[in-house]
Amino acid sequence: MIRGKVHPEATVGATRLAAFTDGVFAIAATLLVLDLTTHTFGAVQSNAELWGALAAMVPQFFNFALSFLLLCLLWMTHVEQFEWIVRVDGVVIWLNNIRLLFIVVVPFATGLTTEYSTYTAGRVLMPITFFLAILTSWLQWSWAVRRRADLMPDLSEADARAYGRGALSAVIISLLVVIISPWIGSAAFLLFVFDGLLTRLLRGR
Known part of the structure; x- marks a missing residue:
């Protein structure tokens, strides 16, 4: 266990954290399908x-597919980040735990949105x-960028x-999705089609 009071700069290898995160994403994505049931069909005779x-x-199918796709995109972001993050400290670990807290809520939130x-x-x-x-x-x-020399030394600061x-583009778009979702619901996620454009603008390319 990383104890900041013993060594504030303590770090450990990122392999176990990345593997744990992969597992949580996989479980959350699998649990989505549990909402697809036939209990509302009644007596089907033709x-x-x-x-x-x-x-x-x-x-239901739309929200299932949407949540699955978004989970996949979040997981792909995690994979890309941990291609560079080779060591982690206590802050990275706890931020990752907080992120996973929201990830495991996704199946419940998806079911609630549908119903x-x-x-x-x-x-x-x-x-x-x-x-x-x-x-x-x-x-x-x-945070990892702030401690780049310790956590991802192979990536240049630039x-x-x-x-x-x-990555900030996804934050901005997801906030806009929250703002307009009271009126159009899950259709607000279609704003993510502009993620690539906004990403290029923010990177100055």
Whole structure:
């Protein structure tokens, strides 16, 4: 265990933290499918009724696919970060734990959004959950940049800061998603199609 009071600059290898994070992401992504059930179908007696019941689940399928895709994108960000972060300190570990706290809430938030999309609270919980996860991920990287010499010595300061500015685009867009989600719900996540453009603008390319 890293104890700051013994050695404030203490670090450990990043391998175990990265593996633990991979596992949590995998479990969260798998749990999403548990909301896809047939308990609302009732007594289906024809092909037409079955297709009708499946059609009624379109909002569930949409939110499932959306959450799965966003989890994959967050995991890909984690993988990219830990290609460079070779050691971690207590701050990185706890920021990572906080991020995973929001990640494991995603299946619950997705189910709530699907079932209670007519209510404002139901429409905003999933966007808020992803915003907090993305924000924590960005804060984790920003701290690693601050301690770049110890945590990711193979990455130049210029490249590290450029990556951080690019990652800020996801924070900005996810905040905008939260702001407009009370009116359009999960459709607000379509704003992420502009992530690449905003990333290039923030990096000055």
